Amino acid sequence: MSAFYRAVNWNRQKYLYDGALAGGVALYLAGFVGLSLRDPNATLETALIRGLGTGALVLLTVILAIGPLARLDARFLPLLYNRRHLGVTMCLLALGHAAFSLVQFHALGDVNPLVSLLTATADPARPGAFPFELLGLTALIILLVMAATSHDFWLATLSAPAWKALHMLVYVAYGLLIGHVALGSLQESPSPWPAALLLGSATAVFLLHLVAGWRERRGDRESAPGTDWVDVCRVDDIRESRARMAMVGGERIAVFRHQGKLSCVSNVCAHQNGPLGEGKIVDGCITCPWHGYQYRPEDGQSPPPFTEKIPTYSLRVFEGRVQVDPRPHPAGTRVEPVVIGTVDRRADGPAEDPFYVGYHPVPPPILGRAARNRTLALLCLTLLSAIGLAVFQEPAAPGTFEYGTVRVFRGQLREFPYPSLLVPAGGDDAGAARYTRHLLVAQGKHGAAGLARGMDGAWVEVRGTRIARPEREMLELGADAITETPPAPNVRMGIQIEPPYSLGVQRLTGEIVDSKCWLGVMKPNRGTVHRGCATRCLSGGIPPILMVSDSTGSTRHLLLTDAAGQPAPAWFRGLVGEAVTLSGEVIQDGDIAVMRVREVVVVGTR
Numbered sequence: 001m002s003a004f005y006r007a008v009n010w011n012r013q014k015y016l017y018d019g020a021l022a023g024g025v026a027l028y029l030a031g032f033v034g035l036s037l038r039d040p041n042a043t044l045e046t047a048l049i050r051g052l053g054t055g056a057l058v059l060l061t062v063i064l065a066i067g068p069l070a071r072l073d074a075r076f077l078p079l080l081y082n083r084r085h086l087g088v089t090m091c092l093l094a095l096g097h098a099a100f101s102l103v104q105f106h107a108l109g110d111v112n113p114l115v116s117l118l119t120a121t122a123d124p125a126r127p128g129a130f131p132f133e134l135l136g137l138t139a140l141i142i143l144l145v146m147a148a149t150s151h152d153f154w155l156a157t158l159s160a161p162a163w164k165a166l167h168m169l170v171y172v173a174y175g176l177l178i179g180h181v182a183l184g185s186l187q188e189s190p191s192p193w194p195a196a197l198l199l200g201s202a203t204a205v206f207l208l209h210l211v212a213g214w215r216e217r218r219g220d221r222e223s224a225p226g227t228d229w230v231d232v233c234r235v236d237d238i239r240e241s242r243a244r245m246a247m248v249g250g251e252r253i254a255v256f257r258h259q260g261k262l263s264c265v266s267n268v269c270a271h272q273n274g275p276l277g278e279g280k281i282v283d284g285c286i287t288c289p290w291h292g293y294q295y296r297p298e299d300g301q302s303p304p305p306f307t308e309k310i311p312t313y314s315l316r317v318f319e320g321r322v323q324v325d326p327r328p329h330p331a332g333t334r335v336e337p338v339v340i341g342t343v344d345r346r347a348d349g350p351a352e353d354p355f356y357v358g359y360h361p362v363p364p365p366i367l368g369r370a371a372r373n374r375t376l377a378l379l380c381l382t383l384l385s386a387i388g389l390a391v392f393q394e395p396a397a398p399g400t401f402e403y404g405t406v407r408v409f410r411g412q413l414r415e416f417p418y419p420s421l422l423v424p425a426g427g428d429d430a431g432a433a434r435y436t437r438h439l440l441v442a443q444g445k446h447g448a449a450g451l452a453r454g455m456d457g458a459w460v461e462v463r464g465t466r467i468a469r470p471e472r473e474m475l476e477l478g479a480d481a482i483t484e485t486p487p488a489p490n491v492r493m494g495i496q497i498e499p500p501y502s503l504g505v506q507r508l509t510g511e512i513v514d515s516k517c518w519l520g521v522m523k524p525n526r527g528t529v530h531r532g533c534a535t536r537c538l539s540g541g542i543p544p545i546l547m548v549s550d551s552t553g554s555t556r557h558l559l560l561t562d563a564a565g566q567p568a569p570a571w572f573r574g575l576v577g578e579a580v581t582l583s584g585e586v587i588q589d590g591d592i593a594v595m596r597v598r599e600v601v602v603v604g605t606r
């Protein structure tokens, strides 16, 4: 292009923009995570997953809004130029969110995490059980394909129309992400504000496109083709070094005014179809506002050594009005400019115009006031959204996971229906001990049936990591964590435990959760967003629990088995994460209730 043109250029403006972008993202994440961790039960992993996901969606919303905003108000054009970097940043955040989610909710189970993501679904016909993660995955694939093909090599390889069509898929990705959040997190949100924010931003994007498109179409209609020459505008309507766009013969054209002459070219940049009429003339060349490709106004050719060409048009001035011949000349054809003789003195030269950000070494001030104000406004908006989204999160559930701390417990092992360790909690006069029951699970998303096999009633020493809520204790065991040992000397008569007795057949409504996550390993640990993880945990053998809340808000929990009282965690995995009504005999086994499920009465109504 011009002597100054460099396709990828790191200059001070770009550093400032990218610095503002990186700073904004860092502030957003720090704000979101900091506010989330005010909740003492919240975990860093979940705060990061949510911060990265919401950050990516906020950025995508901004990216989609910039196009129509720049069409409606030229002062947004500096942001348009930097959209590519916004896109890459958004993609990285989305990738981080997806990777963390995949690890947290699908790794360490009985199948490969990707297989788990694709298969741990419930019933797509019920909104509360929709496989919302698959919407996120499809959107991510689209965003990654777009990022991978954003390089000019792909533009040349795929051709401009195919490339443009591919990149229009960003709207499909946006729609999928709205679904991902609406059918996922919003199903559990106790506050209406996140839903209002999502709906508000999607509506704003839609309306901005509608208004910008309507404005453009109105402009197109005004200049509908006549018989020979199509009227475009008055000469005085075009400012120095700028253009007026119009629709002639079904194509968008741009009439440029420069140093007392008028020239007309196609409005479509040969690089990525950027709107040349929104650019301006720099160093005698029409300069595209998107990435700075340049064309000579008189023949539509890029200056040597570049070879891009765009079609040109003949034009004339008739009674002070600019008129264009709707038949295009082949790309690169020279058309003698129409001399109008007057130079427009309203011109804004490069020095005071912050418009060209990034590819042209304009003298200071580097970042114009308008661009700076808009960047700051966007930064404030993103921080406000971080505050809003972080504050309106559902409070994290109670529960402790003493990750990294291994303790030793001695007690009697119970193998059925699910392994547990009864740890004496002091003896009575006859030497019989009261006890604390610790449910036992293995590491990751696996039950402890294999570790406890054949050891029912044995006295053992167990090395494990404590997981606990006030109402129930659990231990996570590594391999070789159980060794047989003689009973504690103060437990002469064994552990005092009543024989199990029936509480009759009951019909109970609640939510099936996997006991390990529910007791404290995971936040969130129930509901739609946790469905994939709970499915994996149950198919790995973690004991299923029915969590029942009464009208006073207090909860009770029951271990679930099949109708014969046999452990059957995998059988319950399609029922997790939503309300279910189960019917079966309830057995009180010492300090824990067990429901022998005979029938699933209702699924999916809260």
Ligand code: HEM
Pocket (backbone or CB within 6 Å): 046, 049, 050, 053, 054, 055, 056, 057, 060, 094, 095, 097, 098, 101, 102, 105, 117, 133, 136, 137, 138, 139, 140, 177, 180, 181, 184, 185, 523, 524, 529
């Ligand atoms: C493989 C792809 C993806 C997976 C497995 C996934 C998974 C998840 C999960 C499990 C949640 C709920 C997290 C929670 O509430 O703790 C979630 C929420 C969310 N995701 Fe994704 N996601 C994926 C892709 C994406 C992408 C590409 C974006 C955006 C560009 C995105 C944006 C969001 C947002 C905004 C939320 C709501 C955050 C909140 O709970 O406050 N996700 N996602």
Ligand code: FES
Pocket (backbone or CB within 6 Å): 269, 270, 271, 272, 273, 274, 275, 288, 289, 290, 291, 292, 293
């Ligand atoms: S579209 Fe990239 S320079 Fe015009």
